[in-house]
Amino acid sequence: xxxxxxxxxxxxxxxxxxxxxxxxxxxxxxxxxxxxxxxxxxxxxxxxxxxxxxxxxxxxxxxxxxxxxxxxx
Amino acid sequence: xxxxxxxxxxxxxxxxxxxxxxxxxxxxxxxxxxxxxxxxxxxxxxxxxxxxxxxxxxxxxxxxxxxxxxxxxxxxxxxxxxxxxxxxxxxxxxxxxxxxxxxxxxxxxxxxxxxxxxxxxxxxxxxxxxxxxxxxxxxxxxxxxxxxxxxxxxxxxxxxxxxxxxxxxxxxxxxxxxxxxxxxxxxxxxxxxxxxxxxxxxxxxxxxxxxxxxxxxxxxxxxxxxxxxxxxxxxxxxxxxxxxxxxxxxxxxxxxxxxxxxxxxxxxxxxxxxxxxxxxxxxxxxxxxxxxxxxxxxxxxxxxxxxxxxxxxxxxxxxxxxxxxxxxxxxxxxxxxxxxxxxxxxxxxxxxxxxxxxxxxxxxxxxxxxxxxxxxxxxxxxxxxxxxxxxxxxxxxxxxxxxxxxxxxxxxxxxxxxxxxxxxxxxxxxxxxxxxxxxxxxxxxxxxxxxxxxxxxxxxxxxxxxxxxxxxxxxxxxxxxxxxxxxxxxxxxxxxxxxxxxxxxxxxxxxxxxxxxxxxxxxxxxxxxxxxxxxxxxxxxxxxxxxxxxxxxxxxxxxxxxxxxxxxxxxxxxxxxxxxxxxxxxxxxxxxxxxxxxxxxxxxxxxxxxxxxxxxxxxxxxxxxxxxxxxxxx
Numbered sequence: 201x202x203x204x205x206x207x208x209x210x211x212x213x214x215x216x217x218x219x220x221x222x223x224x225x226x227x228x229x230x231x232x233x234x235x236x237x238x239x240x241x242x243x244x245x246x247x248x249x250x251x252x253x254x255x256x257x258x259x260x261x262x263x264x265x266x267x268x269x270x271x272x273x
Numbered sequence: 274x275x276x277x278x279x280x281x282x283x284x285x286x287x288x289x290x291x292x293x294x295x296x297x298x299x300x301x302x303x304x305x306x307x308x309x310x311x312x313x314x315x316x317x318x319x320x321x322x323x324x325x326x327x328x329x330x331x332x333x334x335x336x337x338x339x340x341x342x343x344x345x346x347x348x349x350x351x352x353x354x355x356x357x358x359x360x361x362x363x364x365x366x367x368x369x370x371x372x373x374x375x376x377x378x379x380x381x382x383x384x385x386x387x388x389x390x391x392x393x394x395x396x397x398x399x400x401x402x403x404x405x406x407x408x409x410x411x412x413x414x415x416x417x418x419x420x421x422x423x424x425x426x427x428x429x430x431x432x433x434x435x436x437x438x439x440x441x442x443x444x445x446x447x448x449x450x451x452x453x454x455x456x457x458x459x460x461x462x463x464x465x466x467x468x469x470x471x472x473x474x475x476x477x478x479x480x481x482x483x484x485x486x487x488x489x490x491x492x493x494x495x496x497x498x499x500x501x502x503x504x505x506x507x508x509x510x511x512x513x514x515x516x517x518x519x520x521x522x523x524x525x526x527x528x529x530x531x532x533x534x535x536x537x538x539x540x541x542x543x544x545x546x547x548x549x550x551x552x553x554x555x556x557x558x559x560x561x562x563x564x565x566x567x568x569x570x571x572x573x574x575x576x577x578x579x580x581x582x583x584x585x586x587x588x589x590x591x592x593x594x595x596x597x598x599x600x601x602x603x604x605x606x607x608x609x610x611x612x613x614x615x616x617x618x619x620x621x622x623x624x625x626x627x628x629x630x631x632x633x634x635x636x637x638x639x640x641x642x643x644x645x646x647x648x649x650x651x652x653x654x655x656x657x658x659x660x661x662x663x664x665x666x667x668x669x670x671x672x673x674x675x676x677x678x679x680x681x682x683x684x685x686x687x688x689x690x691x692x693x694x695x696x697x698x699x700x701x702x703x704x705x706x707x708x709x710x711x712x713x714x715x716x717x718x719x720x721x722x723x724x725x726x727x728x729x730x731x732x733x734x735x736x737x738x739x740x741x742x743x744x745x746x747x748x749x750x751x752x753x754x755x756x757x758x759x760x761x762x763x764x765x766x767x768x769x770x771x772x773x774x775x776x777x778x779x780x781x782x783x784x785x786x787x788x789x790x791x792x793x794x795x796x797x798x799x800x801x802x803x804x805x806x807x808x809x810x811x812x813x814x815x816x817x818x819x820x821x822x823x824x825x826x827x828x829x830x831x832x833x834x835x836x837x838x839x840x841x842x843x844x845x846x847x848x849x850x851x852x853x854x855x856x857x858x859x860x861x862x863x864x865x866x867x868x869x870x871x872x873x874x875x876x877x878x879x880x881x882x883x884x885x886x887x888x889x890x891x892x893x894x895x896x897x898x899x900x901x902x903x904x905x906x907x
Binding site for chain 2: 205208211215216219223226227230236240241242245247248251252255
């Protein structure tokens with residue numbers, strides 16, 4: 201986004217960071233307690249942990265790169 | 274938003290929605306608190322964005338055109354996202370379940386050539402003319418007559434589409450989550466009215482980009498985990514072949530070929546011919562949608578310079594080519610992975626079967642067992658399972674093709690991630706509504722209110738009219754949503770509006786841009802008679818289904834073929850009318866066509882850029898990828 205103001209990428213970063221963090225945190229809890237949802241398949245892959253982690257890292261990258269006050273593209 | 278109607282919604286029908294509602298007794302998914310938080314955060318974020326952007330939407334240029342300051346990436350993502358609604362995702366996943374990768378045509382040949390043509394050839398005229406809308410271009414090129422016809426058609430279509438979208442969202446939320454219909458309609462419409470009414474097009478574009486990211490974040494896991502479970506693409510192919518052979522006796526090989534079996538209508542499950550795919554879908558429908566539908570073109574017009582406007586559709590085309598990975602692949606995976614509660618393989622069925630087997634809430638039994646039995650007899654459902662359905666056994670559920678994607682999401686996504694997947698669906702619906710409402714507001718204000726009602730308003734007056742038209746548009750959409758809920762047949766006609774309008778519009782715009790001789794009366798008469806001709810073809814098949822064989826030129830044609838052939842004939846009809854009327858009437862002097870017509874326009878010289886920023890270089894990459902994909906999946 202050109203001009204002044206917060207870039208859209210920053211909003212996206214925040215959302216990914218929050219969502220990724222929530223999924224990651226829940227995945228860790230699930231892994232530790234072994235309380236997996238009964239109808240969900242492939243729980244042994246611990247999807248919320250790695251997918252949540254990927255989303256959170258991507259979000260963090262965007263938040264830092266496009267934080268308000270820093271000139272972004 | 275419903276531009277390219279999924280094959281499973283053949284002949285433009287979204288009649289499946291009430292059918293879903295009728296059968297469903299138990300929601301597909303149960304959300305946990307974490308999922309509710311995920312959804313709530315999304316709503317808070319989009320409304321906050323609306324409030325935040327209000328301060329940057331004070332002038333008409335800011336409110337209606339997002340200040341024309343979008344980068345190529347934002348305009349490109351928004352451009353492709355405006356078409357990536359939840360009904361498309363669910364519908365095309367269902368089509369892939371039914372027809373295999375033939376459904377991919379609607380993402381590749383049905384989009385990519387047109388997107389490149391828009392970016393490289395047409396965009397300069399839209400952009401240089403500084404028009405605010407597609408009817409606005411018609412006004413500059415042909416005068417008020419063609420503009421008025423196009424503006425009213427767009428405005429009515431947009432607002433009714435928004436209502437259908439709203440109703441569709443409410444039905445899907447009811448089926449998937451068990452949410453109350455009125456609750457879903459009110460929450461979504463208030464959110465859309467707030468964020469578009471406050472932030473205008475900029476807010477709609479922001480949220481479309483947000484939605485695009487959410488869709489990938491929420492849906493990408495399904496094909497990844499599905500492929501893990503089938504043992505990769507090879508395993509998936511092998512299992513589909515085995516299943517199809519045992520189920521229907523037909524070799525499942527045609528599920529993996531896009532072109533090989535399109536030599537005759539009867540040789541492929543979709544009942545289409547390659548001529549219809551290439552000329553009807555690949556040219557008329559696709560070019561009509563991607564180059565003249567104001568909903569998508571508006572996103573590119575908001576780019577900050579001509580190069581960005583040309584790059585935006587090219588960037589969008591890369592993502593468009595990738596979408597089958599999260600739509601078509603889950604449909605194919607559903608074919609081998611979905612299971613009934615007893616562990617047997619789940620077979621999805623058509624909406625007509627689901628509707629015929631409606632369960633009475635009071636008795637828990639099928640309402641009309643003979644109709645249900647007759648409908649199931651046409652499917653490949655095992656006899657024992659059919660008996661269970663008729664007996665109303667709780668674990669004998671019928672699900673339609675369009676539920677393939679939500680069923681796959683429920684299969685793999687636990688708390689948190691399921692919320693993300695559902696949020697992606699909600700975001701898809703809401704950005705669809707927002708797109709329709711923001712386009713309606715622009716067309717209403719610039720192409721109807723300003724030229725026909727009040728020519729002398731101030732800039733702030735038109736912004737106010739735009740804001741009010743968003744509120745009124747949302748209110749009318751709510752009315753339309755309840756109207757289709759109580760009179761389902763109307764939905765067919767609403768869906769058809771788009772396909773009726775698009776082909777004549779394409780012919781008129783192409784002549785307008787590339788033929789200096791095309792005259793104002795030709796534009797007006799061509800558009801008007803083309804719409805009447807297209808509507809007549811639609812009504813002919815509607816009233817007499819046997820006429821499909823005449824429209825599609827084959828007794829083996831299926832309803833999907835009607836859309837593409839109707840569009841083709843309507844285009845050719847308008848083509849002839851525009852040529853004949855132009856030759857009989859006086860053309861405008863060439864000097865007046867500067868900025869509007871090829872050959873009469875001096876395009877601004879673009880600054881040289883490194884090769885990796887050059888739009889032609891990236892277009893060549895897209896063409897190479899497009900060709901390679903079609904050859905690989907031939």
